[in-house]
Amino acid sequence: MIAPRRFLPSIPSLLALEAVDRLGSASAAAEDLSLTQSAISRQLKQLEEQMGVDLIARDQMRMQLTPAGTGFAKEARAILTRLAQASVKLRANPDGGSFTLSILPSFGLHWLAPRLREFAAAHPGITVNLHTHNLPFSFDAGTAQAAIHYGTRDWPGVAYLPLMPKHVLPVCAPGLMAGPVSAPADLLDYPLLHLETHPDCWEQWFHLHDVPAAKLRGMLFDQSSAMTQGAVHGLGVALLPDFLAENEIAQGRLALAMEGAAVRLGEYFLVWPADQAEEYPLIKFREWLLSQLGEV
Known part of the structure; x- marks a missing residue:
């Protein structure tokens, strides 16, 4: 429910307030908004009258905002x-079929992105905008309607769609060791590469x-892609998701440091705020993801 009209300030007055706060003076705000200083002052006065709160500290030589302002x-x-x-999204997608998905770089670029062509073909009226993020991530800090999350179900206030184990x-690098080690403890004799967002992966x-x-x-990296390159160049042994490691092994850039099955560390989820659950583009994207998971 939208608040009564008397609580909704005009966009010009909000633009004037934001510009004064950002630029520090009415003259700079006026130049930024292509207005006169008197127009800026008038907008701020109207906003104060509407809100019933002093927004400008008038005992100052320069126009400054009060703490409330x-x-x-x-x-x-x-x-x-x-x-x-x-x-911008409305102009780019006049049918309203778009949403922003925040992705973890390794999963989003190596698993999800190659499959999005199929989604686009099945749903030509829906555009998926991709933003990358590293953990931690908050919906309050951005504009994403959904995100790829790794770990456990420890994120309050969101709904989860399990995607796959990690x-x-x-x-x-093939030249780092003569061949795969026979025992896990043997890897302690080699330099180990670590990821900032999952610093305890090796310990797990x-x-x-x-x-x-x-x-x-060991060396610490902020991105899986950077850590992968570090491993390729012989800097140490890295723990990589199987879909990324297998691709690098197939190209001959990396080799297994120890034979054996992949180990599960956490799980990938699609998450979204509860108030976004009924958005049509997100519903269709969840349905498509479920169909993809049946093929994994």
Whole structure:
């Protein structure tokens, strides 16, 4: 339900408030918005009268916002940004068939992206906009309507669609070792590569193999793609998702550091806020994902 009209300020007044907060003066705000300083002052005065709150500290030589004005400007900036983004999406997709999906780089680019052509062919009226993110991730901080999440069901306020377990394989450059090691503990003799977003992956892996290992050291990477390149160039052994590792092995860029089945570490989910559950593009995307999972 939308609030009564008296609580809804005009867009010009919000733009004036945001510009003064961002630029620090009425003259700069006026130039930014192609208005006069008097027009800026008039918009702010109307906003104060409508809200019944002082937004301008008038005892200052320069126009400055009160703490209440600064806080309101921050909220206005977020709302105006989302409105602008929604307008861009509407112009690009006049049928209303679009949504933004925030993806983990490795899963999104190597598993999901190659399959999206099929979704686009089946649903030509729906556009999926992709943004990449690393953990942690919050819907409050962006404009995504859904996201690919890795880990456990520990994200409050969202709905989950389980996608697949994350299975990892230890891999390295073919020249790093003479051949795959025969025992998990043998990998402790080699440099291990770590990912910032999952810094305990190696410890989990060794624990599942009943090998005591704690406070493991090694090079740290912020992206799976960077860690993959590090492994390719012989910097150490990396734990990569099986769909990524198998592709690199097939191309001869990487090799198994130890024979054996992939180990499960967590799970991939599609997650979305409860208030987005009935959005048509998201419904069709979930249905399509379920059909893809039947083929995995």
